[in-house]
Amino acid sequence: MxxxxxxxxxxxxxxxxxxxxxxxxxxxxxPQEQRRAAEAKRTVAEQKLQTAPAAPSAPVFTTDRRVALAAGGARVPIRTETMTGSLSLNGGRIDDLFLTRYRETIDKDSPAVELFRPEGMRHAYFAQFGWSGQNVPGGVPGPNTPWRLTQGATLTPTAPITLVWDNGAGLRFTRRISVDEQYMFTVSDTVANLSTQAITIAPGAIVQRQGVPDDLGRNQILHEGAIGTFGDGTAFSTQQLKYKAWAKKEVQEHESTGGWLGITDKYWMAALIPAQDEKIQAEFRVRDQDHYDIHSATMIGEARTIQPNTQITETQSLFAGAKRNEILRGYERSHGIPRFIYAIDWGFLFFLTxxxxxxxxxxxxxxxxxxxxxxxxxxxxxxxxxxxxxxxxxxxxxxxxxxxxxxxxxxxxxxxxxxxxxxxxxxxxxxxxxxxxxxxxxxxxxxxxxxxxxxxxxxxxxxxxxxxxxxxxxxxPDPTTIWNLFGLLPWDPSSVPMIGGYLTGTFAxxxxxxxxxxxxxxxxxxxxxxxxxxxxxxxxxxxxxxxxxxxxxxxxxxxxxxxxxxxxxxxxxxxxxxxxxxxxxxxxxxxxxxxxx
Structure with a gap:
């Protein structure tokens, strides 16, 4: 003993x-095992590409942002103290957004953090609002609807814009988009029925991301992927779905009254927010995993019947920005968004964190x-x-x-x-x-x-x-290591091919x-x-x-x-x-x- x-x-x-x-x-x-697996996976993929003919459906991406933006048609600039970018009149899509208060690295000349990226580029990421309905004469606004700008030239906190689309069969859609000083877009859609028959349609919105972040898997204690808060209007719970789990279960559905949902990164998030008294059908879906690997967070509101010569207005919001504590807390209070502060992944010890x-x-x-x-x-x-x-x-x-x-x-x-x-x-x-x-x-x-x-x-x-x-x-981590003589040499050991991760990891x-x-x-x-x-x-x-x-x-x-x-x-x-x-x-x-x- x-x-x-x-x-x-x-x-x-x-x-x-x-x-x-x-x-x-x-x-x-x-993390080392995941890096090795990712490297092996990329090597196998590259070998396949070199030895096999390209599939007809394989995506072709442009690296020139200007080309991708031009392919989206006419655009409306977005300018605030925290964001810069543009939205496309083709579909009314918000797909070009930079967060100007944050840089990619600590260098002064580092570019601003990119949040949204237009389709046509690798890892496209955007948000879009629209309507759905069965057998609607003339149709409803969709991904390629050619909206017409009727008011405003640049979207700013003091200058909202107005878009209009007429379906040619008696339905006129008027969309007013505004943005605040931080990261909240407000989209108000007014639908006027000028026809002689009643129509039934439902509002909806989607945040879509093609592909996953390049550094996915390095952050073991962090949630990245789908996120949403759902409930019955009084009690809510926050649901998280990491990309790997998302890929295994391609569709997950939730019913909620109010709440919110979207796609989150470590520091940034795009989230759809309905009126908090509205019942919604929320869906997380992943499709086309072989090519585009499209992840989407979608919400559909309650169907509305619009009688002839009447109109309705639906207001939805989009948060697209940095998950800063006081900003999320402010929106939680001012907009009544439940558990919005839990967009930050506080972890299972949230009561301490x-x-x-x-x-x-x-x-x-x-x-x-x-x-x-x-x-x-x-x-x-x-x-x-x-x-x-x-x-x-x-x-x-x-x-x-x-x-x-x-x-x-x-x-x-x-x-x-x-x-x-x-x-x-x-x-x-x-x-x-x-x-x-x-x-x-x-x-x-x-x-x-x-x-x-x-x-x-x-x-x-x-x-x-x-x-x-x-x-x-x-x-x-402290940038001074034995590999740069504790900061005396002006180089980054992580930049060394093949072994950079080990120099700044195991042997740091x-x-x-x-x-x-x-x-x-x-x-x-x-x-x-x-x-x-x-x-x-x-x-x-x-x-x-x-x-x-x-x-x-x-x-x-x-x-x-x-x-x-x-x-x-x-x-x-x-x-x-x-x-x-x-x-x-x-x-x-x-x-x-x-x-x-």
Missing amino acids: QPQDNSRNTVIFMVIAAIFLIGYSFFVWQ RPIFMVVEFFYGILGNFGLAILALTLTVRLIMFPLANKSYESMSKMRNLQPKMEDIKKKHPEDPQKQQVEIMALYQREKINPLAGCLPLLLQIPVFYAVYKMLFVTIEMRHAPFFGWIRDLSA LSVLAIFYGLTMWLQMAMSPQAPDPMQRRLFQFMPIVFTFIMATFPAGLLIYWAWSNILTIFQQYIIMHRFKAENPIDTFLARFQKAKA
Whole structure:
């Protein structure tokens, strides 16, 4: 039997080992396997293309955006403080959109983020509104309807536009499109029945994406794909459908009163929003997976019967933009959109992730830097856990002082582990020590650690948010690695063909990660040593392993964890001084003073 004094160290070791194994599998091994599979799939596809004649139905894409835009017919420019682009009069399609407040990279000359892309280009992405109906004389507006611009020249927040189409059989469709200062389009369709018979039609809208993002599969803890919130008008739930699951189940249908649905990326989303008192039929569909791989989110409203010489008006909305917390929350309140804030993938620990983000946002409002806000968050977490941690470190200090007595017991009964355990337990009882007390703060830190990582990963506020010095993006790994001599060489290791992903993944080692590893080593050195030599060696090895693992994590997470280690070290040092327990800091200072003398 193992002595009881090993129990605390065993628990800590198991927790750290579990974090290591899960973290390595989740963030290193799985992405590498997916990259290898994707490379192999592309290689096979390229070989097939080289050896087999092109299929007649194979898509041909243009890389020239101007050609694709011209093929869509006449256009109306879109200009706001947050967006630029155009919509096509052919079908009234919103298919050309850039988010001007965001750049593809941190470089100043980097192009604006593209959201919508016109058909004819690879990965076309657009939104369209229309009507459906059976046996309607003259038909209803469709994907290729030639709308006529009757009011406005450029769509801006202060200048809506009006489009008109007459079907030639007594139905006149008038569409008014407006856009606000952020990312919300409002589409009001008025249908006038000038014929002599009643007609029945239903409003509808679609967000369509051809293909999937090129970096799909790299973000293991993130939802990308179909998303929607559905309910009965009072209670709602949010449904998510990743691209891989979507491909397996080609059609998924939902009935709802109000709600919303669309297609989401990590930071961007296109979502259709009906009137919140209207019943809709929602559908997520994927088709033509061999060629265009078309993904669509569609909603159909209630059918309306329009009597002769009367008209109806249907108003729908389109959100097309960045999933910024305060913007989504503002639309949730002003437009009554249920659970719109959950367009951000807060994860299963949303009850921690959202409050942590709100705390960081609060500190950012005071300090003006998200890196400093993370430091303030860390201090807040440590203050909340201070009473529990204090008791834990007191117990650890007492155990450190008992190490000589525990060694005497082992020497006294070297061949009787059971007798060792009995006497060590009696020693714990006399000294009023709980050997497992030091594990609880560590266990409580694990969900907080995950929530901080999730917050850094999914919130656009963290994207390209600088700290100080070389840390220009808290949501990305530290760019200084051994492969660019810790930032001295002006090149990106990830750009190396074939092995770039491994250089910045498995074998990455950054300045921030090394600093984190040193703080982890010092914190573990201040804890009571494991009596078992094998455990002791494993504990000594763990900071080195975690230094390499954490190098691939966002810089903001390393700042959080390293600062948390520093606060822990300071707290432990004070308590160990109070209990006169030996600690490595005093030992080092004593040796330094002796060497200096």
